[in-house]
Amino acid sequence: xxREQILLQLKNRLKTSGRLIGVAAGNGAVAKYAVHGxxxxxxxxxxxxxxxxGRSSLAGYLPFTNGNELVMQFAVRxxxxxxEKAVPILFGLCANDPVIILERYIDQICExxxxxxxxxxxxxxxxxxxxxxxxxxxxxxxxxxxxxxxAHAKNLFTLAFVFDEQQAEQMVSAGADxxxxxxxxxxxxELGAKKVLSLEAGVRLxxxxxxxxxxxxxxxxxxxxxxxxxxxxxxxxxxxxxxAVGYVGGSSMERIPSEQIIxxxxxxxxxxxxxxxxxxxxxxxxxxxxxxxxxxxxQAYVAENYMNEIxxxxxxxxxxxxxxxxxxxxxxxxxxxxxxxxxxxxIGKAITIMKQRHxxxxxxxxxxGFKDYxxxxxxxxxxxxxxxxxxxxxxxxxSDCNYxxxxx
Amino acid sequence: xxxxxxxxxxxxIKRYNGLKTTKRGGLIREELQLGYTRKEVIQRLTxxxxxxxxxxxxxxxxxxxxxxxxxxKVDLIAVYNGGKFQTAGNExxxxxxxxxxxxxxxxxIGYEVMAAxxxxxxxxxxxxxxxxxxxxxxxxxxxxxxxxxxxxxxTVGLFDGQFRTNLEEAELGYESEVEMIRKARRLDLFTCPYxxxxxxxxxxxxxxxxxxxxxxxxxTQGPIGRQKALSDSDCIRLLQEAGNxxxxxxxxxxxxxxxxxxxxxxxxxxxxxxxxxxxGYFEASRLERSAVELVIRNxxxxxxxxx
Numbered sequence: 195x196x197r198e199q200i201l202l203q204l205k206n207r208l209k210t211s212g213r214l215i216g217v218a219a220g221n222g223a224v225a226k227y228a229v230h231g232x233x234x235x236x237x238x239x240x241x242x243x244x245x246x247x248g249r250s251s252l253a254g255y256l257p258f259t260n261g262n263e264l265v266m267q268f269a270v271r272x273x274x275x276x277x278e279k280a281v282p283i284l285f286g287l288c289a290n291d292p293v294i295i296l297e298r299y300i301d302q303i304c305e306x307x308x309x310x311x312x313x314x315x316x317x318x319x320x321x322x323x324x325x326x327x328x329x330x331x332x333x334x335x336x337x338x339x340x341x342x343x344x345a346h347a348k349n350l351f352t353l354a355f356v357f358d359e360q361q362a363e364q365m366v367s368a369g370a371d372x373x374x375x376x377x378x379x380x381x382x383x384e385l386g387a388k389k390v391l392s393l394e395a396g397v398r399l400x401x402x403x404x405x406x407x408x409x410x411x412x413x414x415x416x417x418x419x420x421x422x423x424x425x426x427x428x429x430x431x432x433x434x435x436x437x438a439v440g441y442v443g444g445s446s447m448e449r450i451p452s453e454q455i456i457x458x459x460x461x462x463x464x465x466x467x468x469x470x471x472x473x474x475x476x477x478x479x480x481x482x483x484x485x486x487x488x489x490x491x492x493q494a495y496v497a498e499n500y501m502n503e504i505x506x507x508x509x510x511x512x513x514x515x516x517x518x519x520x521x522x523x524x525x526x527x528x529x530x531x532x533x534x535x536x537x538x539x540x541i542g543k544a545i546t547i548m549k550q551r552h553x554x555x556x557x558x559x560x561x562x563g564f565k566d567y568x569x570x571x572x573x574x575x576x577x578x579x580x581x582x583x584x585x586x587x588x589x590x591x592x593s594d595c596n597y598x599x600x601x602x
Numbered sequence: 603x604x605x606x607x608x609x610x611x612x613x614x615i616k617r618y619n620g621l622k623t624t625k626r627g628g629l630i631r632e633e634l635q636l637g638y639t640r641k642e643v644i645q646r647l648t649x650x651x652x653x654x655x656x657x658x659x660x661x662x663x664x665x666x667x668x669x670x671x672x673x674x675k676v677d678l679i680a681v682y683n684g685g686k687f688q689t690a691g692n693e694x695x696x697x698x699x700x701x702x703x704x705x706x707x708x709x710x711i712g713y714e715v716m717a718a719x720x721x722x723x724x725x726x727x728x729x730x731x732x733x734x735x736x737x738x739x740x741x742x743x744x745x746x747x748x749x750x751x752x753x754x755x756x757t758v759g760l761f762d763g764q765f766r767t768n769l770e771e772a773e774l775g776y777e778s779e780v781e782m783i784r785k786a787r788r789l790d791l792f793t794c795p796y797x798x799x800x801x802x803x804x805x806x807x808x809x810x811x812x813x814x815x816x817x818x819x820x821x822t823q824g825p826i827g828r829q830k831a832l833s834d835s836d837c838i839r840l841l842q843e844a845g846n847x848x849x850x851x852x853x854x855x856x857x858x859x860x861x862x863x864x865x866x867x868x869x870x871x872x873x874x875x876x877x878x879x880x881x882g883y884f885e886a887s888r889l890e891r892s893a894v895e896l897v898i899r900n901x902x903x904x905x906x907x908x909x
Binding site for chain 1: 683687692695696697698699700701702703704729731732733734756758760761762763764765766768769772773774819820821822823824825826827830
């Protein structure tokens with residue numbers, strides 16, 4: 195996409211939706227879903243790739259591979275080839291790379307189909323004395339400004355990640371089309387950095403930086419990334435309190451959600467079928483060597499399986515105790531026999547259901563595990579003193595209190 | 603056993619002990635023994651110390667430099683990934699950035715260096731934080747290639763500030779380097795890790811390090827550098843603290859110093875003279891660069907002026 199076309203498209207989208215979203219994609223799938231989600235632009239960044247490999251974003255800053263080569267490989271193969279002509283794709287350029295000639299490399303980036311560049315991984319993330327040493331050795335942020343300047347001169351779209359006021363001024367002067375304030379590493383999830391700026395501090399930093407970039411030119415689109423923003427709520431707070439009109443997300447959009455979804459999903463699959471029963475069984479097996487309370491186990495089992503047929507014999511088998519022993523334990527702890535307990539529990543449940551919903555009584559009886567209505571009705575009368583029908587007719591406020599303990 | 607073409611070079615050079623006969627599974631096999639065992643390296647170094655000599659280690663980025671280093675009788679040659687980035691300002695800093703796969707680079711420079719060196723022990727700079735390698739396999743490969751030992755370079759020990767905290771939290775911290783040294787020790791590799799203060803020294807000594815390179819910090823001219831700059835006496839104190847801590851754990855541990863004020867030859871002499879516990883000095887990149895720079899400049903200008 196041509197730069198002018200991108201700028202026009204972004205302007206129009208800003209008018210209609212009010213916000214812009216850039217997605218840092220580390221593979222074809224993320225890029226594809228970002229397009230489905232109407233992302234306004236895509237950034238191909240080394241850290242995105244590392245996240246897809248299950249490693250920290252920070253791996254993008256360490257000597258594990260050549261960042262530019264990595265991006266060139268995966269992004270051309272997986273993202274550019276998607277041929278999403280309506281969405282600009284930006285190349286995350288490591289400007290200090292000693293094995294490239296910036297001018298020529300930027301030409302190459304353009305030739306293979308990228309619409310623009312961004313300065314990523316940026317030296318701006320590194321602080322302390324090492325940063326000072328890098329700057330003095332000529333491996334500093336200046337090179338990133340130069341890259342943006344060169345790309346701008348070649349009429350490529352440019353997004354500048356900035357970390358302070360001075361960098362913002364310099365990047366705007368170099369012709370950056372977008373100024374994206376980096377608020378630090380994204381919190382949340384398993385791989386994120388734990389220490390981050392608070393939302394409040396993020397607002398202050400962003401406002402300071404934007405006021406400096408505005409002083410040079412108000413033209414560039416103002417964006418935010420990282421730091422405390424990991425959910426849409428966080429972002430709303432930032433929108434409400436800063437001039438930012440958009441957000442560039444990496445971890446927040448693919449790592450954190452996929453971490454949660456994949457983990458939960460696999461647990462669900464693993465426990466499929468008798469999900470709750472399996473959990474109980476696991477609990478019991480864990481506890482057999484220790485001090486599992488068999489009676490508690492039976493109670494928990496009843497609470498979750500009262501709607502099905504329950505065989506005390508099988509329960510005893512599962513618990514690896516004899517039927518008579520379990521029966522004895524049960525009576526001693528609960529004060530009644532297992533069949534009595536089960537019956538009371540089921541009737542208690544039936545009363546709860548009858549109070550909440552107006553279902554046919556025959557259906558209620560099935561819901562609480564009775565095979566035939568006659569049996570249900572007889573048992574109900576034996577325990578409550580009234581038939582289910584009589585109970586429904588109007589005495590629901592009096593006689594249920596006796597069973598509340600069982601239902602709980 | 604697989605003999606790679608590069609290994610055959612070693613054969614013709616008859617480096618070290620040549621062929622070693624081992625008995626495995628009832629079969630007698632001839633195996634190449636490249637590099638020194640851990641014990642041999644330690645003996646060589648402590649032998650020099652016993653003779654009252656100062657140990658000198660240095661890094662080589664090319665086979666040529668390695669050859670010159672050997673001829674100048676350095677005690678230890680290190681191969682670092684920075685060797686590939688001699689054009690990038692300070693190569694030791696470039697070594698820390700995402701410009702290449704540090705461990706792969708060391709392997710490839712390693713072949714060249716190993717072919718040039720005949721008897722000096724060569725250690726590999728291992729990037730211990732690398733999350734894409736099964737460290738035991740990689741270390742074994744280095745050993746088979748002829749490296750006698752390893753150190754932790756590039757090291758996150760050179761990172762500071764908030765970024766360092768973030769690295770540590772992302773499990774890309776110094777602990778993975780300590781772990782790497784522990785594994786190397788188990789594989790009977792000589793280990794000479796970088797430490798930056800007494801705490802690191804204790805961790806590395808406990809991990810089984812045979813030698814420590816005590817790094818006295820970066821030298822910068824900016825505000826942080828001016829504030830953090832070590833005086834000679836600060837430097838002597840740091841060496842003492844780290845050295846004593848390490849020797850309390852392992853009295854035999856060999857101590858080398860690097861960085862900080864030691865980058866200036868005059869100050870290096872003062873500090874070494876005043877630090878009785880330190881056995882020598884490790885020089886990364888400066889020897890190589892300054893020498894080559896000077897010679898090339900002189901040579902070219904003398905040819906230019908020859909008419």
